[in-house]
Amino acid sequence: MTTRPNVVLILTDDHAAHAIGAYGSIVNETPRIDELAHGGAVLENCFATNSLCSPSRASILTGTYSHVNGVTTLVTPIDAAQPTFITHLKAAGYRTAVVGKWHMGDGDGHDPQGFDYWDVLIDQGEYHNPRFLNPSGLRVEEGYATDVITDLALAWLETLDDQTPWCVLIWHKAPHRPWEPAPRHLAERREPVPLPATWDDDLATRSSSARRAAMRIADHLTAEDLKMEPPPGLTYDEEAVWKYQRYMEDYLRCVEAVDENVGRVTDWLHERELFDDTLVVYASDQGFFLGDHGWFDKRFMYEESIRMPVIMSYPRRLPAGTREEGILTNVDIAQTVLDATGIDAPQRMQGRSILGAIEAGETGRRDGFYYRYWEHDDVFHKAPAHYGYRTDRYKLIYYYNDGLGIPGTGEFTYAGEWEMYDLETDPDETCNVVHDPHYADIARHLRRRLLREQRDVGDRRHASDTEERWEAQLGAGAEGTGS
Numbered sequence: 362m363t364t365r366p367n368v369v370l371i372l373t374d375d376h377a378a379h380a381i382g383a384y385g386s387i388v389n390e391t392p393r394i395d396e397l398a399h400g401g402a403v404l405e406n407c408f409a410t411n412s413l414c415s416p417s418r419a420s421i422l423t424g425t426y427s428h429v430n431g432v433t434t435l436v437t438p439i440d441a442a443q444p445t446f447i448t449h450l451k452a453a454g455y456r457t458a459v460v461g462k463w464h465m466g467d468g469d470g471h472d473p474q475g476f477d478y479w480d481v482l483i484d485q486g487e488y489h490n491p492r493f494l495n496p497s498g499l500r501v502e503e504g505y506a507t508d509v510i511t512d513l514a515l516a517w518l519e520t521l522d523d524q525t526p527w528c529v530l531i532w533h534k535a536p537h538r539p540w541e542p543a544p545r546h547l548a549e550r551r552e553p554v555p556l557p558a559t560w561d562d563d564l565a566t567r568s569s570s571a572r573r574a575a576m577r578i579a580d581h582l583t584a585e586d587l588k589m590e591p592p593p594g595l596t597y598d599e600e601a602v603w604k605y606q607r608y609m610e611d612y613l614r615c616v617e618a619v620d621e622n623v624g625r626v627t628d629w630l631h632e633r634e635l636f637d638d639t640l641v642v643y644a645s646d647q648g649f650f651l652g653d654h655g656w657f658d659k660r661f662m663y664e665e666s667i668r669m670p671v672i673m674s675y676p677r678r679l680p681a682g683t684r685e686e687g688i689l690t691n692v693d694i695a696q697t698v699l700d701a702t703g704i705d706a707p708q709r710m711q712g713r714s715i716l717g718a719i720e721a722g723e724t725g726r727r728d729g730f731y732y733r734y735w736e737h738d739d740v741f742h743k744a745p746a747h748y749g750y751r752t753d754r755y756k757l758i759y760y761y762n763d764g765l766g767i768p769g770t771g772e773f774t775y776a777g778e779w780e781m782y783d784l785e786t787d788p789d790e791t792c793n794v795v796h797d798p799h800y801a802d803i804a805r806h807l808r809r810r811l812l813r814e815q816r817d818v819g820d821r822r823h824a825s826d827t828e829e830r831w832e833a834q835l836g837a838g839a840e841g842t843g844s
Protein backbone atom coordinates (compact mmCIF):
# COMPACT_ATOMS: atom_id res chain seq x y z
CA MET A 362 0.00 0.00 0.00
CA THR A 363 1.38 3.38 -0.96
CA THR A 364 1.37 6.23 1.50
CA ARG A 365 -1.52 8.61 1.09
CA PRO A 366 0.03 11.93 0.13
CA ASN A 367 -0.40 15.18 1.95
CA VAL A 368 -1.88 17.92 -0.23
CA VAL A 369 -0.96 21.61 -0.46
CA LEU A 370 -2.97 23.71 -2.89
CA ILE A 371 -1.49 27.17 -3.20
CA LEU A 372 -3.98 29.27 -5.14
CA THR A 373 -3.22 32.81 -6.15
CA ASP A 374 -5.59 35.38 -7.53
CA ASP A 375 -5.11 36.72 -11.06
CA HIS A 376 -1.55 35.45 -11.49
CA ALA A 377 -1.15 35.16 -15.25
CA ALA A 378 0.88 32.25 -16.61
CA HIS A 379 2.94 34.70 -18.64
CA ALA A 380 4.26 36.17 -15.38
CA ILE A 381 5.88 32.88 -14.35
CA GLY A 382 9.36 31.86 -15.44
CA ALA A 383 8.35 28.25 -16.09
CA TYR A 384 5.76 29.51 -18.57
CA GLY A 385 8.30 31.61 -20.44
CA SER A 386 7.75 34.99 -18.78
CA ILE A 387 9.72 37.85 -20.28
CA VAL A 388 8.64 40.31 -17.60
CA ASN A 389 9.82 38.70 -14.34
CA GLU A 390 11.50 35.79 -12.61
CA THR A 391 9.85 33.35 -10.20
CA PRO A 392 12.65 31.07 -8.98
CA ARG A 393 10.72 29.29 -6.23
CA ILE A 394 7.67 28.53 -8.37
CA ASP A 395 10.00 27.41 -11.18
CA GLU A 396 11.71 25.05 -8.76
CA LEU A 397 8.38 23.25 -8.27
CA ALA A 398 7.90 23.17 -12.04
CA HIS A 399 11.32 21.68 -12.76
CA GLY A 400 10.73 18.90 -10.25
CA GLY A 401 7.15 18.24 -11.37
CA ALA A 402 4.60 18.90 -14.09
CA VAL A 403 3.65 22.12 -15.85
CA LEU A 404 0.13 22.09 -17.26
CA GLU A 405 0.35 24.16 -20.43
CA ASN A 406 -3.33 24.25 -21.31
CA CYS A 407 -5.39 24.35 -18.15
CA PHE A 408 -8.29 26.80 -18.48
CA ALA A 409 -10.81 28.47 -16.24
CA THR A 410 -14.37 27.67 -17.36
CA ASN A 411 -15.59 31.06 -16.08
CA SER A 412 -12.72 33.53 -15.76
CA LEU A 413 -13.61 35.25 -12.51
CA CYS A 414 -12.44 34.88 -8.89
CA SER A 415 -15.41 33.44 -6.95
CA PRO A 416 -16.69 31.17 -9.75
CA SER A 417 -13.27 29.65 -10.37
CA ARG A 418 -12.79 28.96 -6.65
CA ALA A 419 -16.18 27.24 -6.51
CA SER A 420 -15.36 25.12 -9.58
CA ILE A 421 -12.00 24.12 -8.11
CA LEU A 422 -13.57 23.08 -4.79
CA THR A 423 -16.65 21.29 -6.11
CA GLY A 424 -15.37 19.91 -9.43
CA THR A 425 -18.43 21.34 -11.18
CA TYR A 426 -19.34 24.09 -13.65
CA SER A 427 -20.75 27.41 -12.46
CA HIS A 428 -24.34 26.60 -13.41
CA VAL A 429 -24.14 23.47 -11.22
CA ASN A 430 -22.42 24.89 -8.11
CA GLY A 431 -24.40 28.13 -8.33
CA VAL A 432 -21.44 30.52 -8.09
CA THR A 433 -21.86 32.12 -11.51
CA THR A 434 -20.78 35.68 -10.62
CA LEU A 435 -19.22 37.73 -7.81
CA VAL A 436 -22.67 38.27 -6.22
CA THR A 437 -23.83 34.64 -6.10
CA PRO A 438 -22.31 33.24 -2.85
CA ILE A 439 -21.62 29.55 -2.46
CA ASP A 440 -23.95 27.13 -0.72
CA ALA A 441 -21.06 25.78 1.34
CA ALA A 442 -22.98 22.64 2.28
CA GLN A 443 -22.46 21.15 -1.18
CA PRO A 444 -19.86 18.39 -1.51
CA THR A 445 -16.28 19.37 -2.35
CA PHE A 446 -13.04 17.48 -2.68
CA ILE A 447 -12.35 18.68 0.85
CA THR A 448 -15.45 17.03 2.33
CA HIS A 449 -14.44 13.79 0.61
CA LEU A 450 -10.88 14.03 1.95
CA LYS A 451 -12.20 14.68 5.43
CA ALA A 452 -14.58 11.73 5.24
CA ALA A 453 -11.59 9.58 4.26
CA GLY A 454 -9.68 10.65 7.37
CA TYR A 455 -7.69 13.63 6.14
CA ARG A 456 -7.25 16.68 8.29
CA THR A 457 -8.21 19.75 6.32
CA ALA A 458 -7.63 23.50 6.44
CA VAL A 459 -8.14 26.63 4.37
CA VAL A 460 -6.33 29.89 5.05
CA GLY A 461 -6.63 33.11 3.05
CA LYS A 462 -8.96 34.36 0.38
CA TRP A 463 -12.32 32.58 0.32
CA HIS A 464 -14.44 35.21 -1.41
CA MET A 465 -17.51 33.09 -1.94
CA GLY A 466 -19.61 34.86 0.69
CA ASP A 467 -19.58 34.79 4.49
CA GLY A 468 -22.20 33.93 7.14
CA ASP A 469 -25.60 32.40 6.29
CA GLY A 470 -24.27 29.06 5.06
CA HIS A 471 -21.48 30.58 2.96
CA ASP A 472 -18.59 30.17 5.43
CA PRO A 473 -16.17 27.31 4.74
CA GLN A 474 -17.45 23.82 5.59
CA GLY A 475 -15.61 20.53 5.79
CA PHE A 476 -12.46 22.07 7.27
CA ASP A 477 -10.90 21.23 10.63
CA TYR A 478 -9.44 24.71 10.56
CA TRP A 479 -10.52 27.70 8.52
CA ASP A 480 -9.29 31.27 8.74
CA VAL A 481 -10.23 33.49 5.84
CA LEU A 482 -10.08 37.05 4.55
CA ILE A 483 -13.27 39.08 4.30
CA ASP A 484 -14.49 39.42 0.70
CA GLN A 485 -11.52 40.52 -1.43
CA GLY A 486 -9.37 40.93 1.69
CA GLU A 487 -6.76 43.55 2.51
CA TYR A 488 -3.06 43.49 1.61
CA HIS A 489 -1.89 45.21 4.80
CA ASN A 490 -2.96 44.17 8.31
CA PRO A 491 -5.78 42.06 6.87
CA ARG A 492 -8.93 41.09 8.74
CA PHE A 493 -9.46 37.36 9.21
CA LEU A 494 -12.65 35.51 10.05
CA ASN A 495 -12.70 32.10 11.74
CA PRO A 496 -15.24 30.30 13.95
CA SER A 497 -14.10 32.46 16.90
CA GLY A 498 -14.91 35.69 15.07
CA LEU A 499 -13.23 38.55 13.29
CA ARG A 500 -9.77 39.93 14.05
CA VAL A 501 -6.91 41.85 12.45
CA GLU A 502 -3.55 40.20 11.78
CA GLU A 503 -0.58 42.55 11.62
CA GLY A 504 1.57 42.18 8.55
CA TYR A 505 1.42 41.64 4.81
CA ALA A 506 -1.35 39.32 3.62
CA THR A 507 0.80 36.96 1.55
CA ASP A 508 3.20 36.44 4.47
CA VAL A 509 0.45 36.19 7.10
CA ILE A 510 -1.54 33.61 5.14
CA THR A 511 1.58 31.43 4.87
CA ASP A 512 2.37 31.97 8.57
CA LEU A 513 -1.09 30.79 9.62
CA ALA A 514 -1.02 27.77 7.31
CA LEU A 515 2.39 26.64 8.56
CA ALA A 516 1.33 27.28 12.17
CA TRP A 517 -1.63 24.93 11.68
CA LEU A 518 0.63 22.28 10.13
CA GLU A 519 2.92 22.57 13.15
CA THR A 520 0.03 21.50 15.40
CA LEU A 521 -0.38 18.15 13.61
CA ASP A 522 1.31 14.90 14.48
CA ASP A 523 2.80 13.04 11.55
CA GLN A 524 0.43 10.05 11.48
CA THR A 525 -2.61 11.31 9.63
CA PRO A 526 -2.45 12.80 6.13
CA TRP A 527 -3.56 16.38 5.71
CA CYS A 528 -4.66 18.86 3.09
CA VAL A 529 -4.15 22.59 3.36
CA LEU A 530 -5.46 25.26 0.99
CA ILE A 531 -3.21 28.34 1.02
CA TRP A 532 -5.31 30.79 -0.93
CA HIS A 533 -3.66 34.16 -1.49
CA LYS A 534 -5.20 37.49 -2.31
CA ALA A 535 -2.16 38.49 -4.33
CA PRO A 536 -1.61 39.59 -7.02
CA HIS A 537 -5.21 40.86 -7.27
CA ARG A 538 -6.06 44.53 -7.78
CA PRO A 539 -5.20 47.02 -6.23
CA TRP A 540 -1.70 45.47 -6.42
CA GLU A 541 -0.17 46.67 -3.12
CA PRO A 542 3.36 45.25 -2.67
CA ALA A 543 5.02 44.19 0.57
CA PRO A 544 6.96 47.04 2.20
CA ARG A 545 10.23 45.15 1.66
CA HIS A 546 9.72 45.24 -2.11
CA LEU A 547 8.72 48.88 -2.44
CA ALA A 548 12.27 50.15 -2.29
CA GLU A 549 13.53 47.75 -4.96
CA ARG A 550 14.02 49.27 -8.33
CA ARG A 551 12.36 47.34 -11.15
CA GLU A 552 13.47 47.84 -14.71
CA PRO A 553 10.80 48.72 -17.29
CA VAL A 554 9.34 45.59 -18.91
CA PRO A 555 8.69 44.96 -22.62
CA LEU A 556 5.31 45.89 -24.07
CA PRO A 557 3.28 42.83 -25.08
CA ALA A 558 3.01 42.03 -28.79
CA THR A 559 -0.68 42.94 -28.88
CA TRP A 560 -0.35 46.21 -26.93
CA ASP A 561 -1.59 48.21 -29.96
CA ASP A 562 -4.44 45.83 -30.88
CA ASP A 563 -7.24 48.04 -32.22
CA LEU A 564 -9.85 45.31 -31.57
CA ALA A 565 -11.28 46.18 -34.99
CA THR A 566 -12.67 42.77 -35.94
CA ARG A 567 -14.07 41.90 -32.54
CA SER A 568 -17.68 42.14 -31.42
CA SER A 569 -18.94 45.55 -30.37
CA SER A 570 -19.49 44.21 -26.87
CA ALA A 571 -15.82 43.22 -26.52
CA ARG A 572 -14.75 46.68 -27.64
CA ARG A 573 -16.87 48.48 -25.08
CA ALA A 574 -15.26 46.77 -22.05
CA ALA A 575 -13.80 49.26 -19.54
CA MET A 576 -10.54 47.36 -19.12
CA ARG A 577 -8.11 49.47 -21.09
CA ILE A 578 -4.88 50.39 -19.35
CA ALA A 579 -4.86 53.74 -21.15
CA ASP A 580 -8.37 54.70 -20.05
CA HIS A 581 -9.56 52.71 -17.08
CA LEU A 582 -6.81 52.26 -14.50
CA THR A 583 -7.54 54.62 -11.60
CA ALA A 584 -5.32 56.82 -9.43
CA GLU A 585 -5.89 54.26 -6.65
CA ASP A 586 -4.58 51.51 -8.93
CA LEU A 587 -1.51 53.52 -9.90
CA LYS A 588 -0.92 55.19 -6.49
CA MET A 589 0.25 58.39 -8.18
CA GLU A 590 -0.65 60.78 -10.95
CA PRO A 591 1.05 60.43 -14.34
CA PRO A 592 3.83 62.95 -14.95
CA PRO A 593 2.58 66.06 -16.75
CA GLY A 594 3.20 66.75 -20.42
CA LEU A 595 2.86 63.23 -21.79
CA THR A 596 0.97 62.43 -24.98
CA TYR A 597 -1.94 59.99 -24.76
CA ASP A 598 0.24 57.13 -25.98
CA GLU A 599 3.14 58.02 -23.70
CA GLU A 600 0.82 58.19 -20.73
CA ALA A 601 -0.63 54.76 -21.59
CA VAL A 602 2.87 53.26 -21.58
CA TRP A 603 3.65 55.00 -18.28
CA LYS A 604 0.48 53.51 -16.76
CA TYR A 605 1.44 50.07 -18.06
CA GLN A 606 4.87 50.26 -16.43
CA ARG A 607 3.43 51.53 -13.13
CA TYR A 608 0.81 48.77 -13.15
CA MET A 609 3.32 46.06 -13.96
CA GLU A 610 5.78 47.31 -11.35
CA ASP A 611 3.31 46.74 -8.50
CA TYR A 612 1.76 43.61 -10.00
CA LEU A 613 5.17 41.95 -10.31
CA ARG A 614 6.20 43.04 -6.81
CA CYS A 615 3.07 41.30 -5.48
CA VAL A 616 4.11 38.20 -7.45
CA GLU A 617 7.57 38.41 -5.91
CA ALA A 618 6.11 38.04 -2.41
CA VAL A 619 4.03 35.10 -3.61
CA ASP A 620 7.14 33.44 -5.01
CA GLU A 621 9.02 33.90 -1.74
CA ASN A 622 6.14 32.38 0.20
CA VAL A 623 5.89 29.40 -2.14
CA GLY A 624 9.54 28.87 -1.23
CA ARG A 625 8.73 29.01 2.48
CA VAL A 626 6.22 26.20 2.07
CA THR A 627 8.53 23.97 0.02
CA ASP A 628 11.39 24.64 2.47
CA TRP A 629 9.12 23.62 5.34
CA LEU A 630 8.24 20.37 3.55
CA HIS A 631 11.89 19.62 2.72
CA GLU A 632 13.02 20.29 6.28
CA ARG A 633 10.56 17.65 7.50
CA GLU A 634 11.31 15.24 4.64
CA LEU A 635 7.68 15.43 3.56
CA PHE A 636 8.26 16.93 0.12
CA ASP A 637 8.39 13.71 -1.93
CA ASP A 638 5.12 12.42 -0.51
CA THR A 639 3.20 15.67 -0.79
CA LEU A 640 1.14 16.76 -3.77
CA VAL A 641 1.96 20.46 -4.04
CA VAL A 642 -0.19 22.33 -6.54
CA TYR A 643 0.53 25.92 -7.49
CA ALA A 644 -2.31 27.50 -9.44
CA SER A 645 -4.08 30.77 -10.09
CA ASP A 646 -7.88 31.05 -10.23
CA GLN A 647 -7.55 32.32 -13.79
CA GLY A 648 -5.18 34.32 -15.97
CA PHE A 649 -4.90 38.05 -16.47
CA PHE A 650 -4.26 40.57 -19.23
CA LEU A 651 -0.84 42.15 -18.69
CA GLY A 652 -1.29 44.88 -21.27
CA ASP A 653 -2.26 42.27 -23.86
CA HIS A 654 -4.73 43.86 -26.32
CA GLY A 655 -4.23 47.05 -24.28
CA TRP A 656 -6.12 45.53 -21.34
CA PHE A 657 -5.80 44.64 -17.69
CA ASP A 658 -8.20 42.22 -15.89
CA LYS A 659 -9.68 38.93 -17.18
CA ARG A 660 -13.33 37.84 -17.80
CA PHE A 661 -13.06 37.37 -21.56
CA MET A 662 -12.60 33.99 -23.20
CA TYR A 663 -9.29 35.13 -24.69
CA GLU A 664 -6.13 33.18 -24.02
CA GLU A 665 -4.38 35.42 -21.48
CA SER A 666 -7.53 35.54 -19.37
CA ILE A 667 -8.57 31.88 -19.36
CA ARG A 668 -5.18 30.16 -19.14
CA MET A 669 -4.50 29.11 -15.54
CA PRO A 670 -0.93 28.43 -14.52
CA VAL A 671 -1.03 25.02 -12.83
CA ILE A 672 2.12 23.34 -11.59
CA MET A 673 2.05 20.01 -9.78
CA SER A 674 4.82 18.49 -7.73
CA TYR A 675 4.54 14.99 -6.31
CA PRO A 676 7.99 13.41 -6.70
CA ARG A 677 6.83 9.99 -5.51
CA ARG A 678 4.55 9.67 -8.54
CA LEU A 679 5.04 12.45 -11.10
CA PRO A 680 8.14 12.50 -13.32
CA ALA A 681 10.21 15.68 -13.08
CA GLY A 682 10.19 18.12 -15.96
CA THR A 683 6.84 17.06 -17.43
CA ARG A 684 5.01 19.43 -19.78
CA GLU A 685 1.37 18.39 -20.17
CA GLU A 686 -0.23 19.95 -23.28
CA GLY A 687 -3.70 18.41 -23.19
CA ILE A 688 -6.72 20.62 -22.56
CA LEU A 689 -7.75 20.64 -18.91
CA THR A 690 -9.95 22.89 -16.82
CA ASN A 691 -10.46 24.13 -13.28
CA VAL A 692 -13.32 21.62 -13.03
CA ASP A 693 -10.70 18.81 -13.25
CA ILE A 694 -8.66 19.82 -10.20
CA ALA A 695 -10.97 18.32 -7.55
CA GLN A 696 -10.92 14.87 -9.18
CA THR A 697 -7.18 15.07 -9.69
CA VAL A 698 -6.62 15.64 -5.98
CA LEU A 699 -8.99 12.81 -5.08
CA ASP A 700 -7.22 10.51 -7.57
CA ALA A 701 -3.84 11.33 -6.03
CA THR A 702 -5.19 10.44 -2.59
CA GLY A 703 -6.84 7.22 -3.76
CA ILE A 704 -10.42 8.38 -3.15
CA ASP A 705 -13.18 7.69 -5.70
CA ALA A 706 -14.69 10.85 -7.17
CA PRO A 707 -18.42 11.28 -6.58
CA GLN A 708 -20.83 11.14 -9.52
CA ARG A 709 -21.68 14.82 -9.19
CA MET A 710 -18.20 15.98 -10.18
CA GLN A 711 -17.95 16.86 -13.87
CA GLY A 712 -14.23 16.75 -14.58
CA ARG A 713 -11.61 14.04 -14.78
CA SER A 714 -8.30 13.33 -13.12
CA ILE A 715 -5.26 14.46 -15.03
CA LEU A 716 -2.76 12.36 -13.10
CA GLY A 717 -2.94 9.44 -15.49
CA ALA A 718 -2.24 11.64 -18.46
CA ILE A 719 0.77 13.17 -16.73
CA GLU A 720 2.15 9.85 -15.52
CA ALA A 721 1.69 8.06 -18.84
CA GLY A 722 2.75 11.03 -20.94
CA GLU A 723 -0.51 10.99 -22.90
CA THR A 724 -1.94 14.28 -23.98
CA GLY A 725 -4.99 15.91 -25.43
CA ARG A 726 -7.73 13.37 -24.86
CA ARG A 727 -10.32 16.07 -24.38
CA ASP A 728 -11.57 17.52 -27.69
CA GLY A 729 -12.21 20.94 -26.26
CA PHE A 730 -13.92 22.66 -23.38
CA TYR A 731 -17.01 24.69 -22.69
CA TYR A 732 -16.69 28.21 -21.32
CA ARG A 733 -19.28 30.57 -19.93
CA TYR A 734 -18.74 34.00 -18.43
CA TRP A 735 -21.99 34.74 -16.63
CA GLU A 736 -21.46 38.19 -15.14
CA HIS A 737 -22.97 40.70 -17.53
CA ASP A 738 -21.95 44.29 -18.07
CA ASP A 739 -20.84 44.92 -14.45
CA VAL A 740 -20.50 48.56 -13.52
CA PHE A 741 -16.67 48.60 -13.31
CA HIS A 742 -15.52 46.52 -16.26
CA LYS A 743 -18.53 46.52 -18.59
CA ALA A 744 -17.54 43.06 -19.79
CA PRO A 745 -20.39 41.22 -21.51
CA ALA A 746 -21.62 37.73 -20.69
CA HIS A 747 -20.70 35.14 -23.30
CA TYR A 748 -20.14 31.47 -23.90
CA GLY A 749 -17.97 29.47 -26.23
CA TYR A 750 -15.95 26.41 -27.07
CA ARG A 751 -12.20 26.02 -27.48
CA THR A 752 -10.40 23.13 -29.13
CA ASP A 753 -6.64 22.76 -29.47
CA ARG A 754 -6.82 24.90 -32.61
CA TYR A 755 -10.06 26.92 -32.74
CA LYS A 756 -12.18 29.05 -30.51
CA LEU A 757 -15.80 30.07 -31.04
CA ILE A 758 -17.43 32.73 -28.83
CA TYR A 759 -21.02 33.96 -28.59
CA TYR A 760 -21.83 37.31 -26.96
CA TYR A 761 -25.54 37.48 -26.31
CA ASN A 762 -25.55 41.21 -25.58
CA ASP A 763 -28.71 41.26 -23.51
CA GLY A 764 -29.97 44.81 -23.34
CA LEU A 765 -26.66 46.47 -24.14
CA GLY A 766 -26.68 49.89 -25.73
CA ILE A 767 -25.19 50.18 -29.20
CA PRO A 768 -22.25 52.58 -28.84
CA GLY A 769 -23.00 56.02 -30.21
CA THR A 770 -26.62 55.33 -31.15
CA GLY A 771 -28.65 55.53 -27.94
CA GLU A 772 -30.32 52.31 -29.09
CA PHE A 773 -30.27 48.89 -27.50
CA THR A 774 -29.48 45.58 -29.09
CA TYR A 775 -30.59 42.09 -28.28
CA ALA A 776 -28.74 40.64 -31.23
CA GLY A 777 -25.91 38.32 -30.41
CA GLU A 778 -22.47 38.51 -31.98
CA TRP A 779 -20.05 35.71 -32.78
CA GLU A 780 -16.28 35.58 -32.85
CA MET A 781 -13.99 32.82 -34.00
CA TYR A 782 -10.21 32.52 -33.88
CA ASP A 783 -7.75 30.19 -35.56
CA LEU A 784 -5.14 29.78 -32.83
CA GLU A 785 -2.67 28.10 -35.17
CA THR A 786 -2.44 30.93 -37.69
CA ASP A 787 -3.39 33.66 -35.19
CA PRO A 788 -2.21 32.71 -31.70
CA ASP A 789 -2.61 36.31 -30.49
CA GLU A 790 -6.30 36.32 -31.49
CA THR A 791 -6.27 39.55 -33.39
CA CYS A 792 -8.39 38.40 -36.36
CA ASN A 793 -12.00 37.30 -35.90
CA VAL A 794 -12.68 34.90 -38.80
CA VAL A 795 -16.29 33.94 -38.10
CA HIS A 796 -17.43 35.85 -41.18
CA ASP A 797 -14.68 34.46 -43.41
CA PRO A 798 -16.23 32.04 -45.96
CA HIS A 799 -13.11 29.86 -45.82
CA TYR A 800 -13.93 29.04 -42.22
CA ALA A 801 -17.70 28.53 -42.62
CA ASP A 802 -17.61 24.73 -42.41
CA ILE A 803 -15.30 24.76 -39.42
CA ALA A 804 -17.49 27.38 -37.75
CA ARG A 805 -20.60 25.21 -38.20
CA HIS A 806 -18.74 22.20 -36.86
CA LEU A 807 -17.53 24.15 -33.83
CA ARG A 808 -21.00 25.42 -33.08
CA ARG A 809 -22.36 21.88 -33.09
CA ARG A 810 -19.61 20.89 -30.68
CA LEU A 811 -20.37 23.91 -28.50
CA LEU A 812 -24.08 23.15 -28.28
CA ARG A 813 -23.45 19.47 -27.64
CA GLU A 814 -20.98 20.14 -24.83
CA GLN A 815 -23.24 22.81 -23.37
CA ARG A 816 -26.07 20.29 -23.23
CA ASP A 817 -23.83 17.50 -21.93
CA VAL A 818 -22.67 19.53 -18.93
CA GLY A 819 -26.27 20.47 -18.17
CA ASP A 820 -26.31 24.10 -19.28
CA ARG A 821 -28.73 25.75 -21.70
CA ARG A 822 -28.23 28.01 -24.65
CA HIS A 823 -29.28 31.65 -24.55
CA ALA A 824 -32.69 32.45 -26.03
CA SER A 825 -31.13 34.75 -28.62
CA ASP A 826 -28.89 31.97 -29.95
CA THR A 827 -31.11 30.73 -32.79
CA GLU A 828 -30.28 28.90 -36.00
CA GLU A 829 -31.62 31.74 -38.14
CA ARG A 830 -29.47 34.36 -36.45
CA TRP A 831 -26.44 32.12 -36.57
CA GLU A 832 -26.74 31.48 -40.31
CA ALA A 833 -27.44 35.16 -40.93
CA GLN A 834 -24.27 36.12 -39.04
CA LEU A 835 -22.12 33.62 -40.86
CA GLY A 836 -22.97 35.26 -44.16
CA ALA A 837 -22.99 38.77 -42.81
CA GLY A 838 -19.43 39.72 -43.69
CA ALA A 839 -18.32 42.59 -41.50
CA GLU A 840 -21.89 43.37 -40.50
CA GLY A 841 -22.47 42.87 -36.82
CA THR A 842 -18.86 43.53 -35.97
CA GLY A 843 -19.64 47.23 -35.81
CA SER A 844 -17.11 48.17 -38.47
Ligand code: CA
Pocket residue numbers: 374375413414646647
Ligand atom coordinates in the same frame (compact mmCIF):
# COMPACT_ATOMS: atom_id res chain seq x y z
CA1 CA B 1 -9.05 36.00 -9.71
